[in-house]
Amino acid sequence: MAAVRTSSEIGFNRAAIVAVLVVTIIFLAPIYWIASTAFKPRNLATTIPPTVVFQPEISPFVKLFAKRSQLRSPPTPEEYAAAPWWERVVFNGGEKIVRDGKGEVQWSGYPSRFMNSLIVAITSTVLAVGMGTFTAYGFSRFRVKGEADLLFFILSTRMLPPVVVAIPMFLMYRAVGLNDSHLGLIILYTAFNLSFSVWLMKGFMDEIPKEYEEAALVDGYTRMEAFFKIVLPEAATGIAATAVFCFITAWNEYAFALIMTSRRAQTAPPFIPSQVGSGLPDWTVIAAGTFLFLLPVAIFTFLLRNHLLRGMSFGAIRK
Amino acid sequence: MTQIELSGVQKYFGAVQVIKDLNLKIDDNEFIVLLGQSGCGKTTTLRAIAGLETIDGGDILIDGKPVQHLKAADRDIAMVFQSFSLYPHMSVYENIAFPLRATRKSKAEIDQEVRSVAKTLQITDLLAKKPSALSGGDMQRVAIGRALVRRPKAMLMDEPIGALDAKLREEMRAEIKRLHIKQGSTSIYVTHDQIEAMSLADRIVIMHEGVLQQVGSPDDVYSHPANLFVAQFVGSPVMNVAEASVTEKASAASVTVGDAATGFEFPRALLSKLNGHAGGKLALGIRPEGVIVRHEAADGFLPVETQIVEPLGSFDIVDIKVGSRMLRARTKSGFVSGPGERVFARIDPAQAHFFDVASGRSLGVRL
Numbered sequence: 032m033a034a035v036r037t038s039s040e041i042g043f044n045r046a047a048i049v050a051v052l053v054v055t056i057i058f059l060a061p062i063y064w065i066a067s068t069a070f071k072p073r074n075l076a077t078t079i080p081p082t083v084v085f086q087p088e089i090s091p092f093v094k095l096f097a098k099r100s101q102l103r104s105p106p107t108p109e110e111y112a113a114a115p116w117w118e119r120v121v122f123n124g125g126e127k128i129v130r131d132g133k134g135e136v137q138w139s140g141y142p143s144r145f146m147n148s149l150i151v152a153i154t155s156t157v158l159a160v161g162m163g164t165f166t167a168y169g170f171s172r173f174r175v176k177g178e179a180d181l182l183f184f185i186l187s188t189r190m191l192p193p194v195v196v197a198i199p200m201f202l203m204y205r206a207v208g209l210n211d212s213h214l215g216l217i218i219l220y221t222a223f224n225l226s227f228s229v230w231l232m233k234g235f236m237d238e239i240p241k242e243y244e245e246a247a248l249v250d251g252y253t254r255m256e257a258f259f260k261i262v263l264p265e266a267a268t269g270i271a272a273t274a275v276f277c278f279i280t281a282w283n284e285y286a287f288a289l290i291m292t293s294r295r296a297q298t299a300p301p302f303i304p305s306q307v308g309s310g311l312p313d314w315t316v317i318a319a320g321t322f323l324f325l326l327p328v329a330i331f332t333f334l335l336r337n338h339l340l341r342g343m344s345f346g347a348i349r350k
Numbered sequence: 351m352t353q354i355e356l357s358g359v360q361k362y363f364g365a366v367q368v369i370k371d372l373n374l375k376i377d378d379n380e381f382i383v384l385l386g387q388s389g390c391g392k393t394t395t396l397r398a399i400a401g402l403e404t405i406d407g408g409d410i411l412i413d414g415k416p417v418q419h420l421k422a423a424d425r426d427i428a429m430v431f432q433s434f435s436l437y438p439h440m441s442v443y444e445n446i447a448f449p450l451r452a453t454r455k456s457k458a459e460i461d462q463e464v465r466s467v468a469k470t471l472q473i474t475d476l477l478a479k480k481p482s483a484l485s486g487g488d489m490q491r492v493a494i495g496r497a498l499v500r501r502p503k504a505m506l507m508d509e510p511i512g513a514l515d516a517k518l519r520e521e522m523r524a525e526i527k528r529l530h531i532k533q534g535s536t537s538i539y540v541t542h543d544q545i546e547a548m549s550l551a552d553r554i555v556i557m558h559e560g561v562l563q564q565v566g567s568p569d570d571v572y573s574h575p576a577n578l579f580v581a582q583f584v585g586s587p588v589m590n591v592a593e594a595s596v597t598e599k600a601s602a603a604s605v606t607v608g609d610a611a612t613g614f615e616f617p618r619a620l621l622s623k624l625n626g627h628a629g630g631k632l633a634l635g636i637r638p639e640g641v642i643v644r645h646e647a648a649d650g651f652l653p654v655e656t657q658i659v660e661p662l663g664s665f666d667i668v669d670i671k672v673g674s675r676m677l678r679a680r681t682k683s684g685f686v687s688g689p690g691e692r693v694f695a696r697i698d699p700a701q702a703h704f705f706d707v708a709s710g711r712s713l714g715v716r717l
């Protein structure tokens with residue numbers, strides 16, 4: 032690299048920075064929209080033009096988690112004074128929190144949907160990445176008969192839009208009792224992610240020199256031990272990258288979750304928009320649900336960011 | 351106390367045979383160097399001995415016991431890979447300790463042995479570092495340390511210093527030799543660098559296209575190449591090889607190179623030593639130092655013209671034209687002034703080799 036930069040290079044650099052900024056803004060705008068709406072008072076959520084400066088409120092999140100119903104008559108001043116702050120914000124919106132016979136606050140549908148999302152996404156990611164890693168190792172290190180055909184076959188499962196098989200899958204799932212079950216969704220998402228995981232991990236495995244394991248084999252270890260002690264630590268970057276992609280796919284999946292689940296195993300993506308339909312939509316609550324829904328992926332990606340960056344440039348910098 | 355024997359070893363990759371009927375016996379404590387061009391099957395041979403490659407025929411015996419069906423882990427052999435293959439996620443200490451952790455040794459024992467090996471190799475101050483922070487020479491030391499620490503039956507080294515720069519290579523060569531003399535273990539060392547082979551080996555094994563060409567001491571393969579391949583592979587600058595015909599001339603023999611008008615004078619004994627091959631197609635092999643050049647005409651010297659002169663520092667290599675053939679002669683530097691000079695040349699019969707062109711074999715003539 033030249034140490035001295037010409038003016039055209041500097042110009043190019045500036046243009047690149049501007050381009051990156053523009054792209055970043057385009058990508059962040061919807062996220063800003065959701066995040067800001069999640070903290071807006073209800074009456075400011077749908078103003079035209081949009082309200083940018085406002086007093087942030089926590090009420091959308093209270094409403095998101097608690098089961099509410101419309102107030103017939105306003106609460107008495109005593110009732111209002113006795114209520115905790117989170118109940119008051121609901122009163123302020125002309126609603127009340129639903130309590131059961133013993134006076135216990137009832138949860139809304141959101142927390143359980145969120146949990147379902149976590150269970151399904153995490154389990155299917157672990158399964159897809161785990162099986163993908165083993166499969167990729169096998170393909171990478173051993174002479175497999177018809178290897179190219181098998182790998183093509185594995186990839187071909189992704190060649191049609193998954194929704195195409197939604198109806199047959201639904202009928203099959205109903206027949207075997209897997210609809211609206213965690214297991215059903217986990218199997219589905221694992222199957223979708225597996226081909227991707229195998230291919231991605233195969234790329235990473237191929238990059239790990241086989242001399243590492245061979246050294247371990249000569250040093251007195253079995254192949255299994257060599258795999259766990261040498262290959263897995265070396266593949267950490269690839270595993271992290273694959274896990275992020277699988278997790279995002281499973282976490283964001285909408286169509287199958289909508290068709291295959293209704294209550295017990297329903298995940299957040301089909302649940303959140305279903306709230307739009309019930310009565311006058313409270314967009315702040317929907318935004319709050321969406322905002323929380325964004326967090327796990329953001330956190331997961333953030334934790335693995337070093338691995339991811341290395342994963343992106345894997346193979347490009349070596350050799 | 352480890353002997354290794356290869357007996358009739360065959361290895362195919364698909365339809366391609368990369369090791370062809372290899373027979374070799376390696377003595378205890380011997381330092382054997384496998385020498386050959388790229389792709390001749392050196393690494394494959396080494397990997398077969400280590401147990402990383404299965405063989406398709408023959409036996410590999412360690413101390414008389416066939417091991418070809420044993421896993422690598424059960425052969426008790428250490429190997430240094432060309433790429434060093436230090437585990438990147440482990441410190442130098444962990445790398446060296448790794449082979450010991452496969453055994454039932456206690457932590458204290460392992461620690462003691464790692465430190466003792468580190469001391470021998472002078473890498474004690476590197477123990478905490480990661481391999482990526484090491485220089486090439488240090489990586490190589492660590493790789494050797496990892497191989498030595500277990501006190502294996504035999505050490506296999508696959509071009510362990512091939513990736514280092516020239517100066518470091520020379521240093522490491524000396525160090526490997528020193529270590530071998532000190533530790534004394536049966537060693538097989540693969541290289542395509544003949545200087546490395548010459549300086550390290552007790553015996554050199556020369557391979558070509560999967561076929562063993564010659565086994566012998568460095569001096570042996572240099573002075574008495576068994577065939578044309580070895581003759582031209584060993585030694586730098588390369589040996590001159592030219593088709594030649596041998597005739598009887600007065601009281602002596604005459605060796606004519608190619609289509610030259612006159613032949614070089616050889617002792618009469620050549621005729622009997624050729625043992626009837628004199629009439630067949632022969633090749634004369636002569637190293638550049640065996641081609642003697644002088645400025646004045648003399649008995650037995652043929653007039654020739656110089657062509658290219660290559661100055662190589664302490665000596666020059668001068669191409670001289672004999673008939674339509676070119677012979678390379680080694681002269682003192684600056685001995686001839688340049689191309690087109692008329693000089694007189696002779697071939698030293700004591701340094702001449704004769705080969706049967708058809709089979710490539712040396713006829714074993716020593717004058």
Ligand SMILES: Nc1ncnc2c1ncn2[C@@H]1O[C@H](COP(=O)(O)OP(=O)(O)OP(=O)(O)O)[C@@H](O)[C@H]1O
Binds near residue numbers: 368392394
């Ligand atoms: N796993 C393999 N599959 C197919 N062919 C192979 C394999 N390994 C080696 N070969 C072939 O076998 C031949 C011998 O290879 P080998 O690695 O033993 O050569 P080498 O003498 O070590 O060469 P180099 O000096 O380049 O390391 C080569 O032609 C090589 O292409």
Ligand SMILES: [Mg+2]
Binds near residue numbers: 392394508
């Ligand atoms: Mg090799």
